[in-house]
Amino acid sequence: xxxxxxxTTRRSFLKSTAEAGTAMALMSxxxxxxxxxxxxxxxxxxxxxxxxxxxxxxxxxxxxxDPNAVLVAMGDAFPEKIESSIKSLKxxxxxxxRVQVDExxxxxxxxxxxxxxxxxxxxxxxxxxxxxxxQFEYAVEKGKHIFxxxxxxxxxxxxxxxxxxxxxxxxxxxxxxxxxxxxxDSAKRxxxxxxxxxxxxxxxxxxxxxxxxxxxxxxxxxxxPEGMSDLEWMVRNWYNFTWLSxxxxxxxxxxxxxxxxxxxxxxxxxxxxxxxxxxxxxxGGNIFDHIEVNYLWEDDTRAxxxxxxxxxxxxENNFYVLGSKGKGTITRRGASISGAEDWRYKGxxxxxxxxxxxxxxxxxxxxxxxxxxxxxxxxTMMAIMGRMAGYTGKEVTWDMAWNSEEKLVPEIGNWDTPVxxxxxxxxxxxxxx
Numbered sequence: 001x002x003x004x005x006x007x008t009t010r011r012s013f014l015k016s017t018a019e020a021g022t023a024m025a026l027m028s029x030x031x032x033x034x035x036x037x038x039x040x041x042x043x044x045x046x047x048x049x050x051x052x053x054x055x056x057x058x059x060x061x062x063x064x065x066d067p068n069a070v071l072v073a074m075g076d077a078f079p080e081k082i083e084s085s086i087k088s089l090k091x092x093x094x095x096x097x098r099v100q101v102d103e104x105x106x107x108x109x110x111x112x113x114x115x116x117x118x119x120x121x122x123x124x125x126x127x128x129x130x131x132x133x134x135q136f137e138y139a140v141e142k143g144k145h146i147f148x149x150x151x152x153x154x155x156x157x158x159x160x161x162x163x164x165x166x167x168x169x170x171x172x173x174x175x176x177x178x179x180x181x182x183x184x185d186s187a188k189r190x191x192x193x194x195x196x197x198x199x200x201x202x203x204x205x206x207x208x209x210x211x212x213x214x215x216x217x218x219x220x221x222x223x224x225p226e227g228m229s230d231l232e233w234m235v236r237n238w239y240n241f242t243w244l245s246x247x248x249x250x251x252x253x254x255x256x257x258x259x260x261x262x263x264x265x266x267x268x269x270x271x272x273x274x275x276x277x278x279x280x281x282x283x284g285g286n287i288f289d290h291i292e293v294n295y296l297w298e299d300d301t302r303a304x305x306x307x308x309x310x311x312x313x314x315x316e317n318n319f320y321v322l323g324s325k326g327k328g329t330i331t332r333r334g335a336s337i338s339g340a341e342d343w344r345y346k347g348x349x350x351x352x353x354x355x356x357x358x359x360x361x362x363x364x365x366x367x368x369x370x371x372x373x374x375x376x377x378x379x380t381m382m383a384i385m386g387r388m389a390g391y392t393g394k395e396v397t398w399d400m401a402w403n404s405e406e407k408l409v410p411e412i413g414n415w416d417t418p419v420x421x422x423x424x425x426x427x428x429x430x431x432x433x
Contacts (some may be wrong), residue, residue, distance in 0.1 A: 012410075029378070037178070043069075048074045049124065051085035056088050060095060065354070071089065130246070133208075156401060163374075180376060199325075212317070234419060241421070248389065265305070273389050290310065
């Protein structure tokens with residue numbers, strides 16, 4: 001994707017023909033290859049794509065994970081995000097001296113990700129997930145280790161694109177760590193280890209909740225600055241558009257879907273049905289504010305999940321699993337099991353966001369990079385198939401979802417690219433594609 005000349009532009013260091021040669025020479029030294037960091041004192045150059053709160057947090061954690069990790073490049077659709085992120089990171093005393101992003105390595109615009117990826121060894125992908133497949137694919141092509149936020153895509157063509165890139169990343173021995181952060185939480189790890197070891201017998205049924213407030217409320221159209229293109233308006237309010245966020249189920253409650261997948265050994269369901277809709281006016285957005293999904297496996301076991309983003313309602317983020325010999329529960333109070341032997345997690349609780357980066361950088365240093373690739377794709381696809389069932393009102397099989405040709409993400413050239421925004425889905429009327 002490239003930028004429009006009359007809108008936000010990339011702050012490029014290619015300012016003149018003479019400077020261009022210097023820039024390319026600098027970039028050539030940034031090629032990341034697996035297994036080059038065993039001594040522990042080599043610098044690992046980190047690049048950040050997507051400089052919002054989550055991206056800035058991930059960059060902070062990456063630098064705290066390794067004393068020789070250095071942030072060298074940053075990119076975002078909008079330059080003010082970069083400036084804010086740098087200011088925030090440099091305020092952290094423990095890492096301030098390793099935030100080494102000069103003006104020549106601050107890139108803004110729709111193609112910023114390419115310049116960041118070209119400039120680093122490890123890239124953090126934290127943009128709206130509609131852009132994830134192209135960015136992930138490019139990072140793999142360039143041989144970079146990757147930390148990618150969840151979900152991996154917003155439609156099935158994007159998921160398939162990521163899966164193909166995951167295979168190539170495996171061939172290149174690249175680290176691929178996903179932002180399904182609960183997989184790096186000590187209590188959850190201990191809980192699911194027991195569940196999968198059979199401490200509650202065979203898993204018969206589970207129920208997960210992600211009931212919360214709206215994440216990013218859509219502003220009134222009247223607040224839209226004069227002359228702002230439809231595409232820029234959508235990207236600035238990305239959470240409210242299915243092609244960019246995937247819907248609340250796919251973008252946020254995918255964590256709950258990931259719990260369900262984890263409890264089933266990451267084996268995908270054969271089908272699902274769902275109910276959902278929009279209760280609160282969307283103000284021009286097109287995502288539902290509630291969906292409940294019923295997943296079915298080939299052994300007739302089931303899992304249910306409830307997702308809602310409406311203010312003033314009961315909030316809950318729990319997981320309940322019923323086995324043939326007991327049951328397990330995850331709540332804010334902790335993780336526990338009731339069965340032949342009762343159990344409650346009482347161990348340490350380090351920050352899971354920090355743990356995932358600690359383990360990622362350690363694996364790179366040891367030449368045995370972590371690979372979350374296939375399971376991150378499975379959980380993303382499970383969330384998307386749930387949305388498909390909710391939007392259409394149809395039963396959706398795994399094969400239907402995986403092979404769907406519904407392409408939500410448009411081909412984008414610049415900020416003036418027209419976007420054919422789909423209307424709000426109507427179950428029973430919206431067709432499965």
